[in-house]
Amino acid sequence: MAQQQRVVVDPVTRIEGHLRIEAILDEKGIIKDALSSGTMWRGLELILQGRDPRDAWAFAERICGVCTTVHALASVRCVENALKIQVPANAEIIRNIMFLTQYVQDHVIHFYHLHALDWVDVVSALKADPKATAELAQKVSPHWPKATPGYFSDIAGTLKKFVESGQLGIFQNAYWGHPAYKLPPEANLMAVAHYLEALRWQKEIIKIHTIFGGKNPHPNYLVGGMACAIDMQSDNAINMERLNMIRSLIDEATGIVENLYYPDLLAIASFYPEWTKWGGGLGNYLVYGDVSKTNVDDVASFRFPRGAILNKNLAEVLPVDLADAKQVQEEISHSWYEYPDPKASLHPWDGVTKANYTGPKPPYQQLDEKGAYTWLKAPRWKGNAMEVGPLARMLVGFASGKTEYKDVVTEALGRLNVPATAHFSTLGRTAARGLESRLAVRWLKEEFERLVANLKAGDTATANTEKWEPSSWPKESKGVGFTEAPRGALAHWVKIQDEKIASYQIVVPSTWNASPRDAKGQPGAYEAALIGTPMADPQRPVEILRTIHSFDPCLACASHVLGPDGQTLSEIVIG
Amino acid sequence: MGDFDRPTTYGLLKAHGVDRRTFVRFCSMTAAALGLPASLVPKVVEAMETKPRIPVIWLHGLECTCCSESFIRSSHPIAQDVVLNLVSLDYDDTLQAAAGAQCEAIRKKIMKEYAGKYILAVEGNAPTKDGGVYCTVGGDTFLNILKETAEGAMAVVAWGSCASNGCVQAAHPNPTGAKPVHEIIKNKPIINVPGCPPIAEVMTGVLTYVLTFDRLPDLDRLGRPKMFYAQRIHDKCYRRSFFDAGQFVEKWDDEGARKGWCLYKMGCRGPMTYNSCPTIKWNNGVSFPIGSGHGCIGCSEANFWDNGPFYQRLANVPLPGVESTPDRIGKTAAVLAGVGVAAHFGSHLVRNAVDKKPPEGPGASRDSE
Numbered sequence: 001m002a003q004q005q006r007v008v009v010d011p012v013t014r015i016e017g018h019l020r021i022e023a024i025l026d027e028k029g030i031i032k033d034a035l036s037s038g039t040m041w042r043g044l045e046l047i048l049q050g051r052d053p054r055d056a057w058a059f060a061e062r063i064c065g066v067c068t069t070v071h072a073l074a075s076v077r078c079v080e081n082a083l084k085i086q087v088p089a090n091a092e093i094i095r096n097i098m099f100l101t102q103y104v105q106d107h108v109i110h111f112y113h114l115h116a117l118d119w120v121d122v123v124s125a126l127k128a129d130p131k132a133t134a135e136l137a138q139k140v141s142p143h144w145p146k147a148t149p150g151y152f153s154d155i156a157g158t159l160k161k162f163v164e165s166g167q168l169g170i171f172q173n174a175y176w177g178h179p180a181y182k183l184p185p186e187a188n189l190m191a192v193a194h195y196l197e198a199l200r201w202q203k204e205i206i207k208i209h210t211i212f213g214g215k216n217p218h219p220n221y222l223v224g225g226m227a228c229a230i231d232m233q234s235d236n237a238i239n240m241e242r243l244n245m246i247r248s249l250i251d252e253a254t255g256i257v258e259n260l261y262y263p264d265l266l267a268i269a270s271f272y273p274e275w276t277k278w279g280g281g282l283g284n285y286l287v288y289g290d291v292s293k294t295n296v297d298d299v300a301s302f303r304f305p306r307g308a309i310l311n312k313n314l315a316e317v318l319p320v321d322l323a324d325a326k327q328v329q330e331e332i333s334h335s336w337y338e339y340p341d342p343k344a345s346l347h348p349w350d351g352v353t354k355a356n357y358t359g360p361k362p363p364y365q366q367l368d369e370k371g372a373y374t375w376l377k378a379p380r381w382k383g384n385a386m387e388v389g390p391l392a393r394m395l396v397g398f399a400s401g402k403t404e405y406k407d408v409v410t411e412a413l414g415r416l417n418v419p420a421t422a423h424f425s426t427l428g429r430t431a432a433r434g435l436e437s438r439l440a441v442r443w444l445k446e447e448f449e450r451l452v453a454n455l456k457a458g459d460t461a462t463a464n465t466e467k468w469e470p471s472s473w474p475k476e477s478k479g480v481g482f483t484e485a486p487r488g489a490l491a492h493w494v495k496i497q498d499e500k501i502a503s504y505q506i507v508v509p510s511t512w513n514a515s516p517r518d519a520k521g522q523p524g525a526y527e528a529a530l531i532g533t534p535m536a537d538p539q540r541p542v543e544i545l546r547t548i549h550s551f552d553p554c555l556a557c558a559s560h561v562l563g564p565d566g567q568t569l570s571e572i573v574i575g
Numbered sequence: 576m577g578d579f580d581r582p583t584t585y586g587l588l589k590a591h592g593v594d595r596r597t598f599v600r601f602c603s604m605t606a607a608a609l610g611l612p613a614s615l616v617p618k619v620v621e622a623m624e625t626k627p628r629i630p631v632i633w634l635h636g637l638e639c640t641c642c643s644e645s646f647i648r649s650s651h652p653i654a655q656d657v658v659l660n661l662v663s664l665d666y667d668d669t670l671q672a673a674a675g676a677q678c679e680a681i682r683k684k685i686m687k688e689y690a691g692k693y694i695l696a697v698e699g700n701a702p703t704k705d706g707g708v709y710c711t712v713g714g715d716t717f718l719n720i721l722k723e724t725a726e727g728a729m730a731v732v733a734w735g736s737c738a739s740n741g742c743v744q745a746a747h748p749n750p751t752g753a754k755p756v757h758e759i760i761k762n763k764p765i766i767n768v769p770g771c772p773p774i775a776e777v778m779t780g781v782l783t784y785v786l787t788f789d790r791l792p793d794l795d796r797l798g799r800p801k802m803f804y805a806q807r808i809h810d811k812c813y814r815r816s817f818f819d820a821g822q823f824v825e826k827w828d829d830e831g832a833r834k835g836w837c838l839y840k841m842g843c844r845g846p847m848t849y850n851s852c853p854t855i856k857w858n859n860g861v862s863f864p865i866g867s868g869h870g871c872i873g874c875s876e877a878n879f880w881d882n883g884p885f886y887q888r889l890a891n892v893p894l895p896g897v898e899s900t901p902d903r904i905g906k907t908a909a910v911l912a913g914v915g916v917a918a919h920f921g922s923h924l925v926r927n928a929v930d931k932k933p934p935e936g937p938g939a940s941r942d943s944e
Contacts (some may be wrong), residue, residue: 009675010713013668016640018712039711042637042702043750044743052884058872059880062743065641065772117672158659167628167663173681174672196655203648203775207861214864215857216648217641217772220872222827227869229832236835237868245861355750357708363715375709463827545674556639 003027007538008366010039012548014114016066017555019514021544022367023530029538034523034530036514037367038555041375045353048504052470053079053496054223056504060492061218063506064557068217069102069209070485071492071506071557077296078492079223082479086295088461091225093451094212096291097246098219099483100447101208103440104253106486107390107433108261110552112191112198115430118546119268120183120191123176126163128189130156136186141263143255146197155193180542182271194264198256205253211242225463230455243452250448254441257434265434266415269427276418279426279547281529283312284384285392286512288322288491290484291443293450303443304393304484305400308381312424314399320381322480322491325350328507330377334369334516337377343519345380348493348505349478369517376558378518379507387525388488388512389551390432395423404442408435426529429550470499485509487554510558513551526551628660629786630685630693632724633667636717637710637744637753638699642735643669645772649779650859657779661786662694668712679713686727694785695728695763697721697738697756700745704752721759730791731756731765734778736874739767739798746880757798764791767798771874774855777803797877799849808845808871811853814838832868842886843870850875 004027010020018040024033048059056079061072073095080087087095130152137147162168175181183191206216212228213219220227231237269275289306292298299306307317321327329345332338338356339346346352358372367373380386397405412435413420422428467473475498482491488509495502515524523531526548535543603616633643647654658664664671666682673681685693699717702709707716725731733756736742744753757765768781781800784792792800809815817823818837825831825840839846845853848871852863864871870886873879 008714011668011674011678013671013674013678016669018635018710020711020714040637041709041751042744042753046748046750047743047746047880052886055885058885059743059746062639062641062771065639065644068641068644113670122672162659165628167630167665169658169662169664170667170671172665172671172673173677175677199647199655200653203650203653203858206648207858210858210861210867212867214862214867214869215852217644218874220864220867220869222869224827227827227832228867229828231833234833234835237833357705359708362706362708362711362719363713365714460833461828465826465828468826540677541675 004032005029005538006366007535007541007544009541009544009548010037012545012553014117014545014549015553015555016064017510017553017558019548019553019555020367021526021530021548022369023535023541023544025535025538028534029536030532030534031530031544033369034527035367035369035373036376036516036524036526037374038376038510038514038558039374040555041355042556045504045506048501051501052499053082053494053501054468056494056501057221057223060506061221063508064554065217067102067106067485067487067554067557069098069213069219069221070483070490071508072219072221073099074481074483074485074490074492074506076221076223077481077483078479078494079481079496080479081481082477082494082496083223083467083473084477085224085464085467087225087464089295089459090230090451090454090462091464092292092295093447093454094226094228094462095221096447097444097451098209098212099291100440100444101205101253103486104257104437104444105202105205107437107440108198108256109202110433110486110549111261111265111430112195114552115549116191116195116268117171117174118542118549119181119272120195121176121178121181121188122159122171122174122192123163124181124183124185125188125192126156126160126185128152128156128185130189133186133189136267137190140190140267141259144259144263146193152189152193155196156189159189159192175540175542178540178542179536180546183268184271187267187271191264191268194260197260201252201256205249205256208246208249211238211246222463224465224468225461228462230460230462232455232460246448250441250444253444257437257441262434262438265431266412269416269431272427273418275427275546276416276422276425278533278543279429279529279550280424281531282385282387282523282525283310283424284381284386285309285395286320286381286386286388286489287392287396288320288482288484288489290482291447303439305396305402307396307400308386309392309395309399310384314395317396317399322482322493327382328379328491329383330379330507331518332372332377333519334372335374335377336372345383348491348507349480349495349503351493351503351505372516374514374516376511376514376516378515378524379512380518380522383520385515385518385522385524385528386512387529388509389429390436390486390488391423391429392488393484394432394435404439408438426547426550433552473499476502485557487552487557488512490557508554508557510551510554514553514555514558526553628663630665630689631662631667631696632665632682632685632693632728633669633696633698634717634721634724635668635712636697636699636701636721636737637751638735638737639743640669640698641772642698642737642778643667645775646734646778647775648858649775651776652779652783654779657782661783665693675713682724686724690727691729693728694730694732695725696732696734698734699737700741700753700755701759702744702751702753703759704750709751718759721756725760725763728763730785731760731763732781733757733765733767733798735773736769736771736879739769740877740879742771743880746878765798766791766794766800769799769804769875769877770850773875774803774851774857776855776859777851803851803855804849804875806849808848808850808853808865809843812845812865813853814865835868838865838868838870840888841870842884842888844873844876844879844882844885844889845871846889847882848873848876848879
């Protein structure tokens with residue numbers, strides 16, 4: 001190709017929600033610029049106004065059904081923070097258990113069902129020798145039992161007939177045979193088999209949510225604690241049978257992470273060393289932190305420590321304060337919104353949202369990176385574009401000097417035989433998700449043991465109802481609730497007035513990562529990460545999918561933001 | 576090239592090395608999941624042996640993907656069997672390998688080659704304000720894509736409350752003008768499968784019913800399959816006996832909560848919600864919201880987001896025909912024994928509950944709304 005070229009990927013599939021990527025390639029086929037556009041918007045913050053704050057979690061939870069629970073968690077926390085409600089220790093632990101359960105399930109689904117097909121050539125698996133595949137599988141994971149020639153022969157047979165049926169379903173018209181696929185047939189067959197194993201397992205682990213929250217997706221939460229009562233003498237509450245079920249589900253999850261996910265991750269990664277050099281992006285990382293060993297106000301007790309890293313400088317972890325008006329801010333220079341002062345950067349407690357679609361009339365061919373091009377605002381931390389998510393958490397944990405992090409990171413680097421700089425890449429991001437899954441299953445077990453210890457000590461409380469009645473609330477209050485969603489730092493900011501929600505603002509992980517550029521021209525994390533990547537065949541954009549999927553996009557989350565309707569837009573001024 | 580030249584479900588399973596005995600057991604489980612008597616198992620077997628795999632286009636509009644997540648939680652049949660053996664899931668942007676132009680090409684191809692023969696599954700709904708700019712896919716509005724794709728569909732399955740009722744983005748003030756599928760598509764049979772999300776086995780149950788019996792399930796006047804949405808949660812709830820006995824949870828984590836008493840006073844919407852939660856339960860029968868101590872929020876009912884705060888009990892009014900109020904129920908339990916729940920509600924919620932009671936007889940159609 002002689003000239004620069006514009007590659008459009010819309011829809012980006014195997015993500016949650018609606019995302020469009022446009023990449024501009026130079027004459028050598030290397031991405032020199034990119035834009036990330038969230039093409040969906042629902043207006044949940046506006047819908048939340050005027051509601052009972054105790055109901056907010058249910059609305060907020062519907063922001064996303066993939067990372068279900070995390071918005072409910074951030075929501076109950078922001079209301080509890082505003083009303084100064086301390087939840088019982090058991091409720092904190094149950095929330096931690098549900099949170100970590102979500103991590104493990106979400107990360108495994110992401111790896112096998114959303115991301116793996118970027119690295120695994122399903123059709124190539126047809127050429128695999130089942131015996132050689134079994135040998136490979138035994139080498140990759142000596143403790144995973146399904147590694148016999150017979151097992152892989154069955155899987156190969158299933159795959160063969162499926163392909164020969166001519167109805168490829170979700171696997172049709174993809175990028176099979178693309179030169180960017182590097183796995184040998186046996187590794188591909190092993191991965192296809194494990195795609196199916198993980199699909200069977202994911203419906204098991206979430207039963208922990210069902211026990212505590214009644215259903216999954218979208219289990220129930222409660223302002224002040226959890227609604228599931230604990231009574232060892234009742235067969236109609238959390239009791240020994242329920243605890244045993246949770247324990248066995250945690251054990252099974254540990255086996256999946258240690259003997260399936262992590263070994264597969266290392267095995268696949270070892271064939272793609274070039275992807276430890278591409279896809280790094282911003283080099284700025286932000287973590288709000290979560291999973292307290294005491295309570296959520298005790299930041300020092302977090303298993304995921306809070307902090308920010310700028311310019312890949314792991315020598316310094318900067319403090320983060322969500323209530324500080326100068327830290328987290330959003331601007332809209334490239335977004336389909338209006339501010340009274342278009343150049344303003346506003347803290348969520350002082351946020352203004354007014355929709356203003358200025359994009360091309362659909363159907364359109366391309367967007368304009370010089371103008372507004374997305375339903376996402378541009379969040380910034382002290383003016384910096386930041387990456388959030390598993391890589392940010394592993395780096396902040398590592399840089400904070402936590403031994404647990406150092407151990408898993410060092411071991412993985414050693415086994416892959418790559419330098420520490422490998423973190424700052426597409427593969428580094430994908431690997432970080434696997435490493436924190438290892439931590440998550442350990443912590444899951446520890447949190448479960450903490451719950452049992454509490455029960456043994458005679459504490460069975462699950463809800464604090466002192467401030468349940470709105471008549472006990474102050475006339476005005478405001479709060480912030482946060483968590484570390486699987487995709488990264490998430491926070492909700494609420495203002496409560498006269499027993500109702502006066503304003504509700506949400507800044508989610510994928511708004512950080514899928515952010516457009518800002519007034520200073522600083523790109524968002526996706527945009528920055530795509531720059532510099534060579535594309536072998538621009539018509540078949542496997543490389544773009546690899547990097548974008550390494551962030552695990554969640555666009556229903558990112559583009560939930562409120563917006564009034566067209567011409568009659570009422571302006572929502574907060575504060 | 577019609578779908579009758581394509582392999583049958585049994586043909587594929589057999590080719591995959593599934594023996595007939597396993598296949599028949601699979602059919603029995605499917606029949607059981609559908610609530611069919613054992614005498615109908617041979618019919619399921621026959622259907623699976625002779626019917627080809629139907630192409631499915633699964634679109635995503637304004638939604639949160641909880642329906643897809645629920646779908647893959649199905650225990651019987653498991654998602655793998657549905658995707659590999661039961662249907663041909665040709666387009667689903669959450670799961671499919673292809674992206675961008677390659678992905679849209681598949682949709683066009685299926686629409687052309689299988690005109691009138693594919694099922695359109697819709698998750699989410701369409702924003703209708705401002706020309707539909709609030710949700711675009713491939714540069715076009717979801718509103719256009721929905722209409723275009725529905726044109727050649729033999730039937731439409733509206734997954735979840737978004738597609739069936741509008742759900743959260745359609746809650747007041749509905750900033751994007753989000754509308755459920757049946758308000759946009761008027762000329763196709765539509766099965767509404769409400770719930771936020773619907774129960775996994777309800778979703779796969781609806782699909783396998785269509786594939787097995789080669790016809791749509793009987794629907795109530797709101798377009799919901801009667802086999803899963805004909806009865807109120809309250810009428811099937813295992814805590815109903817506590818309601819009748821006047822034993823209620825009065826506040827969170829009290830003695831009643833620990834003993835599993837009725838959650839009516841905590842705002843439970845079970846009395847006005849039609850769904851299978853107490854019978855099929857969630858995640859392979861592990862629990863359901865009431866079973867885990869939280870009231871039902873009524874997520875399968877239209878406008879459930881706007882039916883008052885979730886924790887406000889349904890009424891505090893004199894009960895028709897009974898000289899009492901819900902507050903006094905606990906003290907006058909015996910009086911209430913045997914009185915139908917609808918009698919307890921005098922507010923608009925009563926009317927909602929009554930209005931939503933499905934009509935008798937199979938002839939009722941959704942057009943009577």
